Amino acid sequence: MKKGVLLVNLGSPDSPTPEDVKPYLSEFLMDERVIDVPLWLRTFIVKGIILNTRPKASAEAYQKIWWEEGSPLIVISERLQKKIQQNTDLPVALAMRYGSMTIQKGLQELVDKGVEEVFLMPLYPQFAMATTETILVLAEDIRKEHFPHLKISDLKAFYNREDYIDVLSNSIARHLKGKPYDHLLFSYHGVPERHIRKRDITKSHCKIDKSCCVTPSPAHEYCYRHQCLEVTRLVAEKLNLKEGTYSSSFQSRLGIDPWLQPPTDLTIERMGKNGVQNLAVVTPAFVSDCLETLEEIAMEGQEIFHEVGGKEFTTVPCLNDDDEFVEILSNWINDWATLQAVPV
Numbered sequence: 001m002k003k004g005v006l007l008v009n010l011g012s013p014d015s016p017t018p019e020d021v022k023p024y025l026s027e028f029l030m031d032e033r034v035i036d037v038p039l040w041l042r043t044f045i046v047k048g049i050i051l052n053t054r055p056k057a058s059a060e061a062y063q064k065i066w067w068e069e070g071s072p073l074i075v076i077s078e079r080l081q082k083k084i085q086q087n088t089d090l091p092v093a094l095a096m097r098y099g100s101m102t103i104q105k106g107l108q109e110l111v112d113k114g115v116e117e118v119f120l121m122p123l124y125p126q127f128a129m130a131t132t133e134t135i136l137v138l139a140e141d142i143r144k145e146h147f148p149h150l151k152i153s154d155l156k157a158f159y160n161r162e163d164y165i166d167v168l169s170n171s172i173a174r175h176l177k178g179k180p181y182d183h184l185l186f187s188y189h190g191v192p193e194r195h196i197r198k199r200d201i202t203k204s205h206c207k208i209d210k211s212c213c214v215t216p217s218p219a220h221e222y223c224y225r226h227q228c229l230e231v232t233r234l235v236a237e238k239l240n241l242k243e244g245t246y247s248s249s250f251q252s253r254l255g256i257d258p259w260l261q262p263p264t265d266l267t268i269e270r271m272g273k274n275g276v277q278n279l280a281v282v283t284p285a286f287v288s289d290c291l292e293t294l295e296e297i298a299m300e301g302q303e304i305f306h307e308v309g310g311k312e313f314t315t316v317p318c319l320n321d322d323d324e325f326v327e328i329l330s331n332w333i334n335d336w337a338t339l340q341a342v343p344v
C-alpha cells in the first residue's frame, strides 16, 4: 500500500480583513467541539453576538502580525512541511482544520499521488476536543464520504515523548541564553473547564483541582490540563529550573464560562506587581507562532508587564520549523512507515 502523510494545523483567515475573518471565525466557532453547546445556543452566541463585533477587532489584531507572505501560522506550517518532505520519500501534504486549505483538499492531493494509507498528524502536542479531536472526526467523515478505501492512522498527543521534551527544552535554553530571567511562564491556550470534564473517561477523576492532574489516572490520556502541566514539569526537570521560578497559565479566554486557571494576562500583571523584573514566556500548546503568540503574548502581554513596572519581557518562539523539531517529526513518520511495513 502506498503511504503518505497529512500534517494538520488550525488555520487562519485568507486575509486580515473583517470580510475574510468573519467566515473563518464562523466556521471555527460553529464547530461543536469548540463551542460545545446545543446548536440553537451556539448559533445565537456565534452569529447573534460574536460575529457582530469580533471580526473587526480580530482583523485589526491579525493586521499587526500578518507577514508579506501571508498568515504566520500558514507560512510557518508550509516551511515545516517543505523541510519534512526533504527527510522522507513519502508524499507529505498540509491542511488546516478551518479556512480554505481544507482536510479534504489535503487528502485529495495525497490520493492523486496514489496514496492508499495516510498518517494523519494533528500539529498539537496536547489532546483537546477543540483541536486534535475535531481534526480526527472531520478526517474520518471525509474519508467515509469521499475516500472510502483510504486507510488513516493518526499521531497521538506527543506532549510527554522524550524527544519532544528534549527539543522543546533545547529551544527554550537556546533562546533564553544570555537573557537572565526571574521567572519562566508556560502559557497554554485555555479551554473551558467543561471540555476537560466531558472527556474524562473515568467520569469522576477530573476535579480540576490542585491534585487531580498529578494523580495517575487513565483520564489523562484525554486530559488537556494534565498534558499541559506535564509539559511544564518535564521541561522544568530537563532544564533544572528551581521551584518557584516557573509556572503555568492559560490564555485566550472567550465567553463567560469558567476556563482553566490561572489566566495568563492576570498572571503577567501579578508577576510585574510582585516584583518580577525579567519575565520570559513560552507557549507550548502551539507548534507554530500565530495570532495567540505574536499578538496576545508578545504585544499585549508585554504591554501589561511594562504597565505594572516590569522591565524585560522575553518570548520564546514556538518550535516552528526548528531543525530538531523537523527531525523528530520526520523520525515519527519514518517509524510509522517502517512499522506499517512489518507483516503481522
Ligand SMILES: C=CC1=C(C)c2cc3[nH]c(cc4nc(cc5[nH]c(cc1n2)c(C)c5CCC(=O)O)C(CCC(=O)O)=C4C)c(C)c3C=C
Binding pocket: 010, 011, 012, 013, 025, 034, 035, 054, 058, 071, 073, 124, 128, 130, 131, 189, 190, 191, 192, 224, 252, 254, 285, 286, 289, 290, 291, 292
Ligand atoms: C471557545 C473558543 C475557543 C477554544 C475552546 C479554543 C481552543 C484552542 N485554540 C487553539 C489554538 C489557536 N486558537 C487560535 C485563535 C482563536 N481561538 C479562538 C477561540 C477558541 N480556541 C478564537 C476566537 C481565535 C481567533 C482569534 C481571535 O479572534 O482572537 C489560534 C490562532 C490562529 C491564527 O490564525 O493565528 C490558534 C493557533 C488551541 C491549541 C486550543 C485548545 C487547546
Ligand SMILES: [Fe+2]
Binding pocket: 189, 252
Ligand atoms: Fe483558539
Ligand SMILES: [Fe+2]
Binding pocket: 205, 206, 207, 208, 212, 213, 214, 223, 225, 226
Ligand atoms: Fe486532572
